[in-house]
Amino acid sequence: MIRSKPSVGRNVGAMVAASCTSAITGVILMFWIPRLLSVDDFGYWRTFLLYSGYAGFLHLGLVDGALLHWSQSLEKPVGASLFQAAKALLLEHLVIGVLGLAFFLSPLAGRPHFCTILCGLFGYALTFNLVGLAQVRLQAYNRFATVAVGMAGPGVLFVCAVAALHIRPLTLGKLVLAYLVAWAFTAALLWTLAQRAEEAQKQKCAGGTSSHSGRAALALSVDHVRAGWPIMLASTGYGVMQSADRITVNLSRPIHDFAIYSLSQSTIYVPIAIIIAVSRVAFSHFAVVGEEGRAGAYRGTVRVLTLLWSLLLPYFFVVEWVVQYFLPKYTPGLPAGRILLLSVLFLSLISIVQANTYALAGRQRQFFAGSLGAVALAFATAWIGSRWLNSLAAVAWSQVLSAAIWWLGNEWAMRRERLFPTREILRVLVTFFLSTGGLYLAASWSKEVLMKISLYCLLLILPVTVLYWSLLRDGAVAFQSLFRRPVTQR
Secondary structure (H helix, E strand, O other): OOOOOOOHHHHHHHHHHHHHHHHHHHHHHHHHHHHHOOHHHHHHHHHHHHHHOOHHHHHOOHHHHHHHHHOOOOOOOOOOOHHHHHHHHHHHHHHHHHHHHHHHHOHHHHOOOHHHHHHHHHHHHHHHHHHHHHHHHHHHOOOHHHHHHHHHHHHHHHHHHHHHHOOOOOOHHHHHHHHHHHHHHHHHHHHHHHHHHHHHHHHHOOOOOOOOOHHHHHHHHHHHHHHHHHHHHHHHHHHHHHOHHHHHHHHHOOHHHHHHHHHHHHOOHHHHHHHHHHHHHHHHHHHHHOHHHHHHHHHHHHHHHHHHHHHHOOHHHHHHHHHHHHOHHHHHHHHHHHHHHHHHHHHHHHHHHHHHHHHHOOOHHHHHHHHHHHHHHHHHHHHHHHHHOOOHHHHHHHHHHHHHHHHHHHHHHOHHHOOOOHHHHHHHHHHHHHHHHHHHHHHHHOOOHHHHHHHHHHHHHHHHHHHOHHHHHHHHHHHHHOOOOOOOOO
């Protein structure tokens, strides 16, 4: 008997739990590692993390294509098996790794810690993509609880590794090695669970088989790449735009300045982790709505995300207090961190709502083309802020400006679908300006954390209630229904 599919709510709950765990470990590491390393070494550690964010590019779309093909049916094995797809993935990384040896002969090889960072990047890319391949196999079977383990596992293991290494002096090399071990252990665990799920699925499907010859498996892997590379490019474009400010600071300013700016960017780790978790589930369940209900789902999702962003902003006051008392060397980066938190609104709308809508409509290439314009604008404005204005705050504002223009550009490109009318765009913009003004006013009127949060809530409670009255009313009704006893008929 085939087990029924888990509900959307259960899947979202598993991913939210994983994102909360990741957020907790991320916050611990955000304030712990800077205390264990010098400012410059922390800058090199953040350099490794910055460029490791592009590890997904090295699978060339194979993982994204596998998700598309494997998600076509939950009742029978689809395409090549997990192990057969992994052979193509290993071949890709081997070829790219050989080509990457040329970097050791470049002038960059003379920079401090270059070899450690480059070797760490190659090792991380392999383990990261192996984890991703196992996750999409499990995601195709709607086993999001196991996918959640893959999301939270590396962070938890890395925290434990840092605690063990803290007994001795911590160096950049030890930190990178501990990071790789945490991901490798997670990859081994996920692969074991994914292969068990695959075998169980074969037994459920009468006559189902996913065995192929080597040539057929290679052909299927090529199909994965063909289907997935537009999605991969779109994701890469979004990732480059999101980190354009940090790349600019990393290349144009001393490592000390990059360390300070990078920590300020870490203050938005919690909302970014939630965005990643929600976007995973959104793609798998957005299509269920259908064409007729997609406009309503689109508007409702945007309203929820905008309201949550507005309610989340006071969280920065707590982060600000922690940095001032525990990491005073990084206090100059707090103004930039507060500005970067504003960009989360537009980045979440782009990654969760717009990117999934483009993918379901088969317009990934158009989304990627728009991302190229956003990337060019982000780098240009970030360079002006870094080199001409010589201000980290100006670099942060460039991120907000680029994200807002890209979001508006995507809405204009989708205007024919009539998913999001002009009044809804104005609602988002009005919420953005009111929340931004409330954040700065509350910060200027008081120095106490609780007083700042209270002032922000007092300033926003009336306009937010007016703007989102229908959403708040429906949410209250849904909440009350959870405590009502079902009426039984005799």
